[in-house]
Amino acid sequence: MSKSKVFLVGAGPGDPELLTLKALKVIEKAEIILYDRLINKEILKFAPKTAKIISVGKEYGKQQQIQEKIYNLFLEYSDKGMRIIRLKGGDPFIFGRGAEEIEFLIKNKIDYEIIPGISSALSIPIQFNIPLTHRKYSSSIGIVTGHEDPTKDKRKVNFELLAKAVDTLIILMGLKNLPYIIKSLLNGGLPKNTPIAIIEHGFFPDQKILTGTFETILNKIKQQKIKSPVLIIIGEVINLIN
Ligand SMILES: C[S@@+](CC[C@H](N)C(=O)[O-])C[C@H]1O[C@@H](n2cnc3c(N)ncnc32)[C@H](O)[C@@H]1O
Numbered sequence: 001m002s003k004s005k006v007f008l009v010g011a012g013p014g015d016p017e018l019l020t021l022k023a024l025k026v027i028e029k030a031e032i033i034l035y036d037r038l039i040n041k042e043i044l045k046f047a048p049k050t051a052k053i054i055s056v057g058k059e060y061g062k063q064q065q066i067q068e069k070i071y072n073l074f075l076e077y078s079d080k081g082m083r084i085i086r087l088k089g090g091d092p093f094i095f096g097r098g099a100e101e102i103e104f105l106i107k108n109k110i111d112y113e114i115i116p117g118i119s120s121a122l123s124i125p126i127q128f129n130i131p132l133t134h135r136k137y138s139s140s141i142g143i144v145t146g147h148e149d150p151t152k153d154k155r156k157v158n159f160e161l162l163a164k165a166v167d168t169l170i171i172l173m174g175l176k177n178l179p180y181i182i183k184s185l186l187n188g189g190l191p192k193n194t195p196i197a198i199i200e201h202g203f204f205p206d207q208k209i210l211t212g213t214f215e216t217i218l219n220k221i222k223q224q225k226i227k228s229p230v231l232i233i234i235g236e237v238i239n240l241i242n
Contacts, residue, residue: 004078006105010091010117011039013124014203019116023115030085032077034070036096037176038229039090040204047085054216067097071104078110091119095145095172119143120169121193124202124231128209137236146174146181146232163188168235175230178221182214185234190214195238199231211238 007026012018019027027033030051033044037057044053056070070086078086092098092114105112121143125132132141142165144157162169163185174181175198186192193213200208200219212220 003111004081004084005111005113006074006078006084006086007113007202008086008092008101008113009090009115010119011035011043011087011089012118013090013120014038014040014201016040016042018118018123018203019046020115020117023117026113026115027085027087031082032084033087034071034084035087036089039087043087063097065142067100069097070101074105074110075100075108078108088117089120091117092117094143095153096122120202120229120231121172122201125170125229125233127198127202128197128199129240130197130233131240132168132170132233132237134237134240137240141168141170142166143170143172146171146177159184163190168211168233168237171232171234172202173228174232175221175226175228178232179218181232182218186214190234194234195236197233197238199233201227201229202231 009023009026010022024046027043027046028048029214030047033047033051033053034056035044035053047053052176054073056066056073074084076129088096088098090096102112102114122132133139142162144162148155148157159181171181185194192215196214196217197205198210198217208226210217210224
């Protein structure tokens with residue numbers, strides 16, 4: 001093992017005050033920070049003035065190239081014995097390739113530590129008083145991606161089966177595929193009046209929520225010009241806020 005260390009740190013959902021104390025402590029001692037597009041840049045102000053701060057934001061369609069760039073930066077700075085903070089949105093192990101980055105570090109014998117963060121999936125609904133479970137209306141939660149790796153032979157998320165498998169469904173990266181997702185959930189047996197909420201840019205000053213049903217939501221999204229990042233929540237729990 002080299003004496004350098006990579007800290008894979010969850011930056012939380014956007015509000016800098018939702019950073020964990022452990023994350024704050026390592027950011028305050030950072031020498032290099034490699035940060036993702038969705039994190040709140042205010043968090044970078046906690047780093048020492050001397051820290052080198054590099055954006056490795058994922059541009060749509062260029063994920064693989066950017067991933068290679070991140071791996072090269074790990075190698076370059078760990079060779080120099082530096083303390084590297086890899087800052088990822090939400091929790092580092094909920095989508096976003098955190099596990100792949102750790103696999104790379106293990107393979108290259110680079111020391112690492114993982115610091116969990118508050119995931120957008122679990123915290124953004126709370127901003128709008130949407131509980132994910134409720135004794136009467138929801139006893140289960142499913143957290144899924146709406147955008148599977150297009151190079152995979154077969155889709156792993158089976159929305160038709162999920163329709164009846166969980167009470168509250170939380171979908172990340174699902175805006176583009178929402179027409180397909182709704183169609184599959186209808187095929188799976190959910191009714192047309194199933195409640196759905198779309199939260200755009202949660203925890204940021206421009207955050208926005210749109211609520212509706214499977215029948216109304218696609219038109220509303222068009223009218224309101226909703227854009228990514230969005231969190232999609234489906235289930236009876238949404239009715240509790242209306
Ligand atoms: C690659 S995933 C990473 C998720 C992250 N690891 C987490 O735990 O929150 C990115 C997706 O998370 C969701 N997301 C993250 N931050 C968000 C925010 N502030 N508002 C709405 N959705 C967000 C969106 O669905 C976005 O496309």
